Amino acid sequence: MNRERFIEQVRKLLGDRWVITGAWETYPYSRDYWPLLVYRELRGLEHVSPAAVVLPETEEEVTEITRLAEENDIILVPYGGGSGVLGGAAPESDWVVVDLSRLNWIRWYDEKAGIVDVGAGVYLRLLEEWLQSQGRTLRHFPQSYPEAVIGGLVSTRSIGQYSTGYGGIEDMIVGLNIVIPRIGKLQVKPVPRRSVLLPLDHMFIGNEGLYGIITRVYLSTYELPECSEKVGWKNESFNDALENARIIVRKRIHPELFRIYDERESTLHFGEDGSISIGVIEGSCRIVEAKIEDLGELIGKDIRSGSSYAEKWLDKRFNVIEDLWKLYEVGMGFETIEVSVPWGWAYPLYTDSLRKLDSIEGLYFAGVHASHFYQSGAALYYTTAYSLEKIDDVYREIWDTLMEEASKHYGSISHHHGIGRMRLKxxxxxxxxxxxxxxxxxxxxxxxxxxxxxxxxxxx
Amino acid sequence: MHDVVKTFTRCALCPGVCVTYCPIYMNTHIRASAPNNLARLGLKYLKGYESYDPALWLCTGCRECEYNCPISNPLWNAARISRGKKSRVEAVKVETKNLGGRGSSLLVVSSIIPDQALVEYLKQFYSIHWLDTGSIYMAYWSGSEVQLNLDAFDYIIIDDLDVTPALIPGKLKGKVIYSIQLLEMMGYRSILENKAFVLHVPCKISVDGKELLINVSYKVLGKPIRTISKCIGGGGGLPEKHPVIASELVHSAMKGSRKDYLVVTLCSRAKTHLLSSGYQAKTPLDFIAGDMN
The missing domain is CATH 1.10.45 (Vanillyl-alcohol Oxidase; Chain A, domain 4)
Structure with missing residues (x-):
């Protein structure tokens, strides 16, 4: 490894300003938003900073940096918004971080097609605001919407709150550029669909910076919906809620945003018994009306009367800090884990996993909601609160339990958070x-x- | 007493909901200035990492993070108080200068001594005092609290918004007049009509306050070619501690405006920063002094 030479070469390439080696400047890159690292830091544990941080402005600079890294035996780790929750962006002390925040262009690639050309470092919130100023929308609203960047979202195969209607990030990507160490800049031009051997763009969605650094993404956008209506209703149980969701999705009358909460989370979020479903139905006004009518008939309820549940959730949907702080003040930590499972195994996974979670000492709360639905199944999203005193043991036990249970019930170990470091094993x-x-x-x-x-x- | 550890911890626990509102981070890409990271560095600084001090100065106190925070966490104040590693907040006693006159007492809060012609004009109606905010600027932004008996004054004219949070608690709102409002009360209207000028309404005003002051400014000055209501990097100690970044911020905010355009700013601290960055700048008080150019 020849770090000094690498840093010198990158300084020449980017200018001194864009190569950072100072202690306080590199420390922010020592972690992403992996709760284990967040809590350890607050408990006084020192995280390692990267050896250096480089901030390229162009794709060509990224390509040259990877070439220089290979020449000098340097390991690179790309850094987007730092909003990943599994430690994927956390470096080792001899690694060099490639901060992509200067790759921040937003422009139309084909306005008629609604295809936007976006640099990997663009913040999703700023992209959505720009699109809305043009009468368009990406309709991608993950909880990390305020702080995530496009490159990071693509690298982890992100999904948003309106996924049941609009799909995940992979459904919005029509092309991308990725810098691969031995290959250079691989350019996959934006087209509506292709059938040309391996899909070179989709191969790298979710690669988490292991195979290449995504530098540019072409995204397909939607027209802003003409009408948007909130709905909500109560189900007898979470099992009923899951079954209702399955039928609704099968009949293709699902809300674009659709969430169902188990009894525990319904009590926590809405202060009510039962299992609550909420939704936002969007589209042309006539279609929205028709969907509400069909859906109401199927559920057997006036689903507009439960709109206050949806309103309450929408009001707080990006506000994670309020609950985190309340828990932290009483010595509790927070973790969320998502898995996906075919319909036939959804409820068995739910009951078996909760039974096991409930027996973990130091775990104070475990609840579930489902917020991404497919013809074939759903994602189950576990919310847990545990004693920070016992974080190292409890944390591993929660993860071991859920990963094993998901696998045993024919589910995937990850629905949209990716692998990072936490899911390696x-x-x-x-x-x-x-x-x-x-x-x-x-x-x-x-x-x-x-x-x-x-x-x-x-x-x- | 502000619990700085609590404020920092709340931000350090957050993924950074407000980061895209931070003018320093968005302009400079310096990750340490993003509010959640600044808080992490602040906590380490308080634990003895003294070399992290420069990070705490990557904040102008514009309050964008607080205004866009779901729990309105005042990070800017925690950063301010922590600078210089203060274990307790020191109070700085502030003296005002009596400029003469009679009648109700009027305090002019400005970093620039009020023009003599303006003082003579106001002295006909008021007993004029001047608070030289330049004398408390660095003390305040280094973590001290400002001690000044504002009850002693009937009216307070604010021409320096950079230290407004230090001086103007809510209860005094009734007697506070921003300098542009003074012009409105004195009957000034459209004084820059048909002239190309840029209006700068400082970032430290709340969203509602900005709207009010922008409307008053339009009435008094006329319609500017451009209104800038974001941080230009002129306060909070930024130009003193990170001059290059402060300079980048002003040029970024002014991008698209010609340097020969007059910038009317509602803050004398911002005026100083604009002038030193090569722009022409005035505050409303300059117009009362009779300079309409």
Whole structure:
């Protein structure tokens, strides 16, 4: 490794201002939003800062940085908004962070097609505001909406709150550029669909910075909806709520934003018994009206009368800090874990996993909601609160329990948060030996020197 | 007493809901200035990492983070108080200068000594006092509290908004007049009509306050070619501690405006920053002094 030479070369490439090595300037990159690291830091544990941070402005600079990194035996880790919740962006002390925040252009690629050309460092909130000023919308609203950037969202295969109507980020991507160490800048031009061997753009959605650095994304956008109506209703139980959701999605009369809460979370969020469903139905006014009518008939209730549940949730949907602080003040930590599961296994997974979670010492709360639905199944989202005194033990136990239960019930270990560092040891549950072997072989082919981190594949 | 550790901890627990509102972070890409990161560095600084001090000065106190925070966390104040690693907040006694006159007492709060012609004019109706905010500026932004008996004055004219949070508790609202409002009360109307000028309404005013002052400014000055109501990096100690960043901020805010355009700013501190960055600038009080150019 020749770090000094690398830093010198990158200084020449970018200018001194865009190569950071000072202690207080590099410390912010020492973690992302992985709760384990957040709480450890607040409890006084020192995180390691990267050796340096470089801030390229162009895709060509990113390409040159990867070339120089290989030449000098440097490991790079890309950094977007730092909103990842599993430690994927947290560096080792000898790694160099590539901060993508200067790749921040937003422009139309094809206005008629509604395809927007976006730099990887663009904040989602700013992109959505720009689109809305043009009468368009991405309709991608993950909880990290205020602080996430496009490159990070694509790298983790993100999903948003309106996914049941509009899909995940992968459904909005029509092309992208990615810098791959041995390959250079791979450009996959934006088209509505293609059938040309391996889908080179979609192969890299969710690569978490292991195979390449996403620098540019072409996104397909929607027209702003003419009408938007909030609905809500109460189900007898979470099992009923799941069954209702399955039928609603099968009949394709689902709200664009659709969430169902188990009894525990219904009490927590709405202060009521039962299992609450909320939704936002969007589109042309006539379609919205028709959907509300059909949906109401199917549920057997006036679903508009429950709109206050949806309003309450919408008001607070990006406000995570209020609850986190309340818990922190009484010595409690917070963790959310998402898995996906086919319909037939959704309720068994729910009951079996909660029973096991409830037996974990130091875990004070575990509840579930589902907020992303498909023809074939749903994502279950677990919310837990636990004693910070016992964080190291409780945290691992929660994760071990849920990953094993998801796998046992034929679910995926991750629906949209990705792998990061936290899920490394569960990779085998998802893909088996052969899958991991394949991932390793691809890595060896495109990044044999491991310019981009390879630890997930070594440990998986 | 502000619990700085609590304020920092709340921000450090947050993923950074407000980061895109922070003018310093969005203009400079310096991750340490993003509010949640600044809070993390603040906590470390309080635990003995003294070399982290420059990070605490990456804040002008514009309050955008507080205004866009779901729990209105006043990070800017925690950063301010922590500077210089104060274990307790020191109070700085402030003296005002009596400029003469008679009648109701009127305090002019400005970093620039009021023009003599203006003072002579006002002295016909008021007993004039001047608070030189330049004398308390760095003390306040280094964490001290300002001690001044504002009850002693019947009216307070604010021409320096940078230290407004230090001076104007809510209960005094009734007697506070921003300098542009003074012009309105004196009957000035459309004084820059047909002239190309830029209006700057400082960031430290709340959203509602900005709207009010912008409307008053339009009435008094006429319609500017552009209104800037964001941070230009002129206060909070930023120009003194990070001059390059302060300069980048003003040029970024003024992007698209020609340097020969007059900038009318409602803050004398901002005026100083604009002038030193090569722009022509005036505050409303300059117009009362008879300079209409």
């Amino acid at each position: 569960y990779l085998k549950l998802e893909y088996g030996e052969e899958g991991i072997h394949f991932l390793r072989q691809v890595k060896k082919a495109v990044d044999p020197s491991s310019v981009l981190r390879d630890d997930p594949l070594r440990l998986g």
